[in-house]
Amino acid sequence: MLFSEDVFRRKSELGGSIEVICGSMFSGKTEELIRRMKRAQIARLRVEIFKPKTDVRYDETNVVSHNQNAIPSVPVEHSSSLLLLITDNVDVVGIDEAQFFDDELPNVCNALANRGIRVIVAGLDMDFKGQPFGPMPAIMAMAESVTKVYAVCVQCGNPALYSYRLVPDSGKILLGEKESYEPRCRVCFNKG
Template sequence: MKANLEGEKYRQGRIEVVCGSMFSGKTEELIRRIKRATFARQRVVIFKPQIDTRYSEEEVVSHDRNAVMSVPLSTSTEILEYVQNHTTSTEGYDFDVVGIDEAQFFGMDLVEVCNQLANNGVRVIIAGLDMDFQCTPFGPIPALCAVADEVTKVHAICVKCGALAYVSHRLVHDQNQVLIGEQTEYEPLCRECYKKATNK
C-alpha cells in the first residue's frame, strides 16, 4: 500500500498479542493500548465475542471495571466484514487500530483475519487466554503468538502461595472447554499449586 495523493504516510501493520491466565491483566493492557491510540487520534475499533456478557453486552470491561465500547460478534470472519463494510478508502482500511478481546473464543480463522488486517496496515491488538483450565493451548492464541510481531505474557498471582500464576484453575465441575466465569468459577494458580489442586 503506497502513500495516497494527500500525502498520508504508509501505516506499518502489526500483530500484538497479550496473553496469560485469568486475572492477569490482559484486558487491562488491551484497554490501555486502545486508549493511547485513541488519545493519539487514531481510528480505533474493538471487538469481543458475543458470548462474553459477564460485565456488559457491548463493552470490553476489565476486572478492575475499566471499560471501552466494543462491537460484539460471533465469528472472526465478521471482524473482517465489519472493517471492510466501514471502509471508504481505496488505499486500505479506514481503521488504524483493531482490538480483539477474549480472542480464544473465536475460531482458528482469526489467524488469517489478523494477518490480512496487519498486511493492510492495521495495528491488531489481541488479548486472550493462552491455555484453558486443563493447561491445553486455547483456540487460535498459540497460532497468533507464532505470527505476532510482539507477544506479551502477563501473569496473575497464585492465590495459594503468591508466586506467579501459571493457569486458570476451574473451581466448578464442568468439563466443557468454554465456561464463562469469574472468581467463583476460577482461581489463578502457579504450576506447583495447580499440581496439588488437581493431583497431577
C-alpha cells in the same frame, strides 16, 4: 484530521502488525488491551474494538476488565465478520477474549496487519487444563510481539500462569469469574 491519502501513506509507512497480550485469568490482559487502545485514541488514531458475542459477563457490548475499566466494542459471532466490519480508515483494531473465536481468527489478524492495521489481541493462552487455547497459539506464532502477563497465585503468592477451575464442569468453555476460577502457579495448579 487526515485525508484518506494521508491515512494510506501513514499506514504504508508504519506497516501493520500483530500484538498479543496473553496470560491466565485475572492477569490483567483486558486491562492492558484497554490501556493500549486508549493510548491509540489519545494519539488520534482511529480504533475499533471487538469481542466475541458469547462474552456477556460484565456487559453485552463493552469490553470490561475485572477492575471495571471499560471501552466500547462491537460483539461479533464469527471472526470473518471482522473483515467486513473494519473499514480502511481504521488504524488500530483491538480484539478481546480471542480464545473464544473460531480458528479463522489468525488468518483474519494476518489479513488486517497486511492491510497496514495494528492489531492488538488479548486472550487466554491456556485453558483450564493447561492446554493451548483456541486460536491463540497460532496468533502468537505470527505476532510481532507477545506480552505474557501474570496473575498472583492465590495459594502461595507466586506468579500465576494457569487458570484453575474451581467448579466441576468438563466443558472447554465455562464463562465465569472468581466463583469459577482462580489463578495458580505451576506447582499449585498441579497439586489440584
